[in-house]
Amino acid sequence: MRALRRARPRGLRARLLTAFILVTVLGAAAAAWSGAGSAGAALLSSHRERTTGAVTGGITAVAPQLTYPPDREALDRLRRAVGGDTLVTFGGLASTGGFDTALITDELRAAVRGGRRPASQRVTAQGRAQLLVGTPVMLTAPDGSRTPSGIEVYTLRDLAAVEREVDALALAAVATSAAALPLSVLLALLAARSVLRPVRDLRDTAGALAAGDLGARAEPRGADELADLAVAVNEMASSLQESMAAMERMRADARRFAADVSHELRTPLSTLTAVMEVLESSSADMDEDSRESARMAIGETHRLVRLVEDLMEVSRFDAGTALLRTEPVDVAAAVRDCLRLRGWADRVEVAAPAGIVLRLDRRRLDVVLANLVGNALRHGAPPVRVEVHRLAGGVRVGVTDAGPGLARDVLPRVFDRFYKADGSRTRTPGSGLGLEIARANARLHGGDLTAADTGSGARFDLVLPERDGPEEGR
Structure with a gap:
């Protein structure tokens, strides 16, 4: 399973090409094989009709000259008239001429005895495909009615010529499927190019936006879903650009405000620090509560000075002026x-x-x-x-x-x-x-x-x- 997942095409282009080629080739192959199958069935049906007609014609030519009930000689005459590997039976009599009676299936024998028309079956004899045709010999009364005479005729006809024609049709189907491959590849490339071009444009636009180029935009092409997506991406990029510009302005204002406030506080803080130093030097003459308050004021003043100095340093880093x-x-x-x-x-x-x-x-x-x-x-x-x-x-x-x-x-x-x-x-x-x-x-x-x-x-x-x-x- 892992090897199959690794072999599966990953890129959108590869998957689109693979799917298009498979659909085209499989469609052409299905159509070709369907046509070949239909043509092969038509050939077999035509051959069956010709063979049945030939057998019926031979029987019709000889049947009026036969005596009824027929003897062995009459059955032989009928077999020779039909020709080929033929078996003629009437009750217990049979004229075989080397015919293999085991080829006659119960289904074919029942169809011949129970019907008034010829029946056929495809069999394999001596390693070759052959058509076994069975037909009853009918008796025609003066009033035109037809009744089975009890005579049954079974004959074999070689299907080698028909098989060769069917194989030629199958080969033509394979050639048609193979010929469809380069055409399907060309059509797939054209389809992939038209579909993937807007996708590549969107990818490039997204990459430019991710890299910080907020002015990047995708050009909508056509009026399909990809064009709608390109319009949506452009609107998103415009909104993002406006938001980032507003945020940058606010950040710049905040940096400038911190720098201005820090700068403005330096002078009063310098004065306040000097006062705190004087207060610290005279704190020894104060009572305990006043001395504690003075120490707290001095500590907070030093902390405020440190904060202002750090803010000024940060503002220099933000402004890119640190040396x-x-x-x-x-x-x-x-x-x-x-x-x-x-x-x-x-x-x-x-x-x-x-x-x-x-x-x-x-x-x-x-x-x-x-x-x-x-x-x-x-x-x-x-x-x-x-x-x-x-x-x-x-x-x-x-x-x-x-x-x-x-x-x-x-x-x-x-x-x-x-x-x-x-x-x-x-x-x-x-x-x-x-x-x-x-x-x-x-x-x-x-x-x-x-x-x-x-x-x-x-x-x-x-x-x-x-x-x-x-x-x-x-």
């Missing part, structure tokens, strides 16, 4: 500098061989590392480990922790903006944009950032390729 300023960077040294500057050196294990130097944007690499390690420390569990491995054509930096890991439903969305895996954790020190910014920085370098669950924690892999020379932006 790379590359320089030779020792990746192991960059990892250790990132941990030391943030006070994480004693909380994080590092396995980073020295001497792995790539052209990178040091500031953006620091942002990625700070986001990954900070997330591992906040949401994971010790030990947090950073591993650096040399790759063929680049480097891989892996950050792992021993925390609860990443659930299956979390993995596809872990890099989404403002996504929180724990819905009850509504407020965190981060902006909710850190992982997206980290991945955007990795891709700006031509690399990527991926997340996985190890079964005993979370793992983030940063892969960065080697760069041949300085590159200032993308």
Whole structure:
């Protein structure tokens, strides 16, 4: 069954051609065989009538000269008049002339004795097809009535000539079927071309739409169902193009709004930050409640500043204006500098061989590392480990922790903006944009950032390729 399914034509063109050719050839073969069968039956019937007529004529020529009841000599005369392999019987008398009486079946004998007309049957004698004709000899009274005389005549006639004619008709039927094959192939190709051309146009249009060319349209041909389908596809494409244009305008407006708001907030936030620094320096002279309120205000101000900075960074990525300023960077040294500057050196294990130097944007690499390690420390569990491995054509930096890991439903969305895996954790020190910014920085370098669950924690892999020379932006 599997082999049959593999051998079955799969393409629409192949299936259409196969079906058309099969229908045409089978139709021609059926018509040819039907004609050959009808012609063969007509030939056999004509031969039977000629043979029966010849037998009847021979009997008619001799019957008036016979004495009744006939003796053996009369039966012999009648047999010689009919000719060929003939058997003439009357009661217990028979004139055989070498005729094989076993060829006469009970059905034929009953038909001859019970009827007034000749009967025939096709038999095989001596390995050849022959026609066995049986007929009763009738007595005609002066008033014209006819009664059976009791004399029965059975004769054999060779069917070889008729068989040859029937075989010739069968061969002609085969030749007709074979001749229909190239014509059916030509007709199938023409039909497939006319049917499949609109299908190919629709396929090409669908492929162009899938590739992002929302202006692609199919040209309706004719007034059939495929033309209606082409019109429906064009209407769908127009609706999709309008929807995508509207969505793109909304996305552009949202990006511009976020960038404008972030830019406008920088100045008041700078002022507010300065005030918070003054407030923080004088918090020692406050009472406990005021000091706690001041610490909360300072923390929220820092969080707001971080959020605005991250929003501005995201807006630069969205607008395509983020720049790379590359320089030779020792990746192991960059990892250790990132941990030391943030006070994480004693909380994080590092396995980073020295001497792995790539052209990178040091500031953006620091942002990625700070986001990954900070997330591992906040949401994971010790030990947090950073591993650096040399790759063929680049480097891989892996950050792992021993925390609860990443659930299956979390993995596809872990890099989404403002996504929180724990819905009850509504407020965190981060902006909710850190992982997206980290991945955007990795891709700006031509690399990527991926997340996985190890079964005993979370793992983030940063892969960065080697760069041949300085590159200032993308």
